[in-house]
Amino acid sequence: MKTRLLPRRLASRFHPSLGAELDRLDADIRGIFENPFRSMAQLFAEVPQPIGWMPPVEIAEDGDKLTISAELPGIDPANVHVELDGNLLTIRGEKEEEHTEDEKAKKFHVVERAYGTFLRSFTVPSNVDTAKVSATFEKGVLKVEMPTMKEARQRGREIAVTAK
The missing domain is CATH 1.20.5 (Single alpha-helices involved in coiled-coils or other helix-helix interfaces)
Structure with missing residues (x-):
């Protein structure tokens, strides 16, 4: 047919x-x-393999702080970078392939583990105290803690225009 x-x-x-x-x-x-x-x-x-990967995250609020937790199993902490630029928090890194030269000759039938670079970005609320943001890495989990303030940061202000 x-x-x-x-x-x-x-x-x-x-x-x-x-x-x-x-x-x-x-x-x-x-x-x-x-x-x-x-x-x-x-x-x-014939099963297509994923091109990249994106680590799963949890975002939680606990009273006076926000916490972003990202699962990064098998990643060297030296390969994880956290950057805060204005209101944009970016987590990026790389999970290196663990296959030895002997294993590379093998014919794998199923590969579900992901390797390569990743990048996650989040908009940070205006009440986060950016000077006190910290990050820890333990047992394959990255935790970024962001203390919050009572009032939002001042983003800008209106400038009065005077006539001459």
Whole structure:
């Protein structure tokens, strides 16, 4: 039975390669039903792997502070950087691949662990005392504590215009 792939015009507006990926996924699913006896190794070899990763976070408020916790398992603390620029808090880092030279010769069928660089940015509320923000890293969890003030920081002020 010959199958016809439909164009994915709407998907390609959002991301140029998304339409092609959806067409490929459609063809792969049809292939499973047309030839159900192909080997599992062949099936696993066709599963696309993630390009990057994004660590999960929790943001909590406890009375007089905000805390952002990010799960960063297997990452060296030296590879984690926290930066506060104005009202933008950025957490970035890199998880290096752990495979040895002997393991690189292996043919992996499933790889769910992610490696590479990551970047997360958050807008900090105006009542955070930016001078007292601190970060700790323990047991693979980064905690950024941001004490809050009673009143919001002054973001700007109106300048009176006088006529001469």
